[in-house]
Amino acid sequence: MEQISALLTRLKTQSPLVQSITNYVVMNNTANALLAAGASPIMAHAQPEVKDMVNIVGALVVNIGTLDEYWSESMLQAAAHAYTIQKPWLLDPVGAGATPYRNELLSKLLQFQPSVIRGNASEIMSLASVNIKSKGVDSTNSSDEALEAGTQLSKQTGAVVVISGEVDYIIDRERIAKVKNGNAIMSKVTGLGCTASALTGAMIAIEKDRFLASTAAMALMGVAGDIAAEKANGPGTLQLHFYDALYNLKSEEFEERMIVSYP
C-alpha cells in the first residue's frame, strides 16, 4: 500500500507528459483529470508530428473510441514508434467486439505489444477472443466473468491487463491485484474508463513496474470515485467532485481509503 501511495506523490512532483490519441467524447475530461492528478496532457494525432511527439512524452495512450481512417493510421504509427523506442504505451480497446473494423485495428495494434491494456470486462473478453456479444462501449459482463480471459490475454500479449468494473483486476504473468474502491454511479459518467486509461498512462510514465503502476492508477480512480460519490448528487456533480478529489488527495488519505488485495 505504501508503494502504491508513494506513486501518487511522485506523480504530483514529476508531472509526466502523457500523449493521448483518444476519442472526441473524452478529450476534455481526460485532459482535466490528468491535470488534476498532477500530470501534463497532450492530445496529438497529426501524422507529420506523431513520432516526434512519442519521442518526447513519458507515455502514450491509444484509445480507439471514435476511430476513423486517418486516426487509425495515426494510432498505428504512434504505437509502432513507441514499440521501436521502447516507450511505455497503453491500449484502451473501446468498443472491442462491436464491429469488425474495430477488431481489425485492434489486432494490428496488438502487434506493437502495448505495455498495458485497460478495458471493461466485455472489451477484454472480446480481445481475448471469447465469443461475446458486444453492446458498444459499455460492458455487459462483470470483471469476475472476464478474469480468465484477462489472464489469457496477458499471457498472449505480455501486457499488463486491467479489467475495470465494480471490482478492478490488474493482471500480469505472475500477479493479480484486486481493487474494490469505486461507486456504481461512476458508470453513469461517460469517459471514466478512458480516464482510468489516461491515469494509468501517467503512472507507467513514472514507474517501470507496470503492474504496480496500473494498480496505483486503478486505486486512485476508485478512491477519487469514492470521495466524489460521497459529495455528489448525481453524475454531473460526480464528475466535478472527481476532479477535486484527484487534485486534493494526499498520500495518507489515499493509503487509508484504498482497498487493494492480492487474491
Ligand SMILES: Nc1ncnc2c1ncn2[C@@H]1O[C@H](COP(=O)(O)OP(=O)(O)O)[C@@H](O)[C@H]1O
Ligand atoms: N459498479 C461499479 N462500482 C464501483 N466502481 C465502478 C463501477 N463501475 C465502474 N466503476 C469504476 O469506474 C471506472 C470506469 O470503469 P468502467 O465503467 O468499467 O470503464 P468503461 O467506461 O471503459 O466501461 C473504473 O475506475 C471502475 O473501477
Ligand SMILES: Cc1ncsc1CCOP(=O)(O)O
Ligand atoms: C460514448 C463513446 N462513444 C465512443 S467513445 C465513447 C466514450 C467511452 O468512454 P468510456 O469507455 O470511458 O465510458
Ligand SMILES: [Mg+2]
Ligand atoms: Mg471504456
